[in-house]
Amino acid sequence: MNPQASALNEVLEAQNPAVYSLLSKRGKAIFFPKKGLVMQGKDASGKRINASIGMATEDDGSPLRLAAIESLVNMPPEKVFPYAPSYGLLPLRQKWQSIIRSKNPSLGDTELTMPVVTNALTHGLSMAGYMFLDEGDTVILPDYYWGNYNLVFKNAYLADFDTYPMYKEGGFNLEGLKEKLMAPGTKKVVLLNFPNNPTGYTPTDAEMKGIRDVILEAAEAGKNIAVLIDDAYFGLVFEEGVATESIFASLADLHQNVLAVKVDGATKEDYVWGFRVGFITFSWKGMTAEAGQTLVDKVAGAVRGNISNDSILSQNLLLTAYDNPGYADDKKGKYALMKSRYDLVKKTIASHPEYSEYFDAIPYNSGYFMCVELKKGNAEDVRQKLLADYDTGIIALGSLIRVAYSSLPAAYIEELFNNIYSACKDLD
Ligand SMILES: Cc1ncc(COP(=O)(O)O)c(C=O)c1O
Structure with a gap:
């Protein structure tokens, strides 16, 4: 095990052994290299002679670029051409965290990690699989689910699915979820996706509370639970009485054995399917900034080893749009x-x-x-x-x-x- 990974593991295990135990083998081994190329490049930035980064510059130091591309985008070259950090652009991450809070007011000032940018939600889900699923681990989810979960979790991480009927008597099947959670085994990975693909269903306010209660009951019974929350269609609720906040808001501060993992992004919320900007955010009851940061560093390391970093152009387009008065x-x-x-x-x-x-x-x-x-x-x-x-x-x-x-x-x-x-x- 790399000592940088061990250092993260020690902090997390000391502060929350339950959350630590949810990490997969890959999740335990991963870290963001503090001494590698990226950090050496950071050290060199601002130096008169900087021969550190794998990018190319014009003689004036701006990004070397082709006019045929530059002429298409009405943003300064620094926002278009360079690499982004593997964690994502910090101002965008900060903005997205404040958007999460404003769209989910019941979060109040619950400690959340700074969202890490992913190549939209599919990649965020895959990074969650990387962090929390070993071969043979089971994901609990309703029988109606987005088909691509098969490739994301089963093919890539060799996980198994344990499904329950999504509906009971015309509403969300709380008993089905509870039965799976309470079945033998301490580690539980639950996947929730509301509004759901394919059904277009979001639980009512009362059902959301029921889901929260069922998860709390399982945690109190000694289960360690990672809840992967796919919020792809967040915000598109069309009926009264249906929950307008993400289930993440109910789980973020629920119990120290419950790790809430919010996977969300601009794809469907901001109608930018091809931009490929998503986020992954963590919380658990009593999470300190230091312990949360271990998961942030780990997932950013996983991003680094997987796609290196996400499009700076897409990130800057969104960041600029969020500040547009219209x-x-x-x-x-x-x-x-x-x-x-x-x-x-x-x-x-x-x-x-x-x-x-x-x-x-x-x-x-x-x-x-x-x-x-x-x-x-x-x-x-x-x-x-x-x-x-x-x-x-x-x-x-x-x-x-x-x-x-x-x-x-x-x-x-x-x-x-x-x-x-x-x-x-x-x-x-
Ligand atoms: C439930 C669900 N999650 C995730 C995604 C993937 O979103 P993205 O395009 O951001 O990867 C989709 C896309 O269809 C979806 O339906």
């Missing part, structure tokens, strides 16, 4: 557009009772998606029919059809559902 209103306008599509989906389903001969919507209230469950046949046959005869594309998931109404102009919404209905009828 940002908040613009964002409200886009929320209103997404909500209008959601409302139209609800209205369409409600005004077509004939649909229920072939399918019903499963609970949804948020995010980009909703699903209908077929009463007969399988969704792949319907999908093929829709492609062949109705000029219509949907996603088929077993007996579910996932509809991304986020990308449907209002004029197509009723037609889409009518097409699904007709395709089902054709196949009957």
Whole structure:
């Protein structure tokens, strides 16, 4: 074990053995090299003669650059061309932490780590896997989940999934989660994703409290729990009574055996899918800045060894946008557009009772998606029919059809559902 990793481990283990025990072998071994190339480059910055960094400069010291690229971006070259730190740009990390607090006011002044920048959420989830999953470890999650978790956690880290039915009596299945948490074994890794992909479901305020209580009960029973919180669609809640704060806010200060890992980012929240800017943030009850920093250094080391660092251009575009006076209103306008599509989906389903001969919507209230469950046949046959005869594309998931109404102009919404209905009828 590298002595720099051991030094981080000693701090964490002394301050919170439960959280330390959640680290994977890789998570224990990783560290951010304090004496390596990056640090030597830092030492050299500002020196008259600096021959330390693997970048190239013009004779005036600015980034060496091609006009064909520079002319496309209306930002100073220093914000476009150089490497970013592996941790991410500090002002962006600080901004994002303050955004997390303002969007989740119940966090109050709970100690959070400074978010580390990842190559958007997929990479943030992968870094969480790196830190907390060994071969054969189990991830507890609902049966409806984003398909890419298979590649992220099973293929990459050889983890297993233990799923529970997401719904019970039309709401979130708290008992299902509890049963998995209370099953034998001390280390528990739980994955929560609200608004959920594919279902578009976010628990109600009462259900969120229930999730918190179930996790607390398990922690009090001696379980050590890492809760990986995929907040990809955070902020897009369209119904009253549905939780508008992340479950992270309820877990960050819950129990010293509960490590809350928030994976979030600009991808869906700020409609910048190709920018690839995400964040990973940690908290547990009683976390000190020093102990939190051990996880920050470890995850930044994992980023360094994996993608080196994330696009400085994307990070600076976002940082600049967050300070634009029009940002908040613009964002409200886009929320209103997404909500209008959601409302139209609800209205369409409600005004077509004939649909229920072939399918019903499963609970949804948020995010980009909703699903209908077929009463007969399988969704792949319907999908093929829709492609062949109705000029219509949907996603088929077993007996579910996932509809991304986020990308449907209002004029197509009723037609889409009518097409699904007709395709089902054709196949009957
Ligand atoms: C639930 C969920 N998590 C994470 C992601 C990945 O987001 P990103 O594009 O930021 O990697 C997606 C994208 O579809 C998603 O649906």
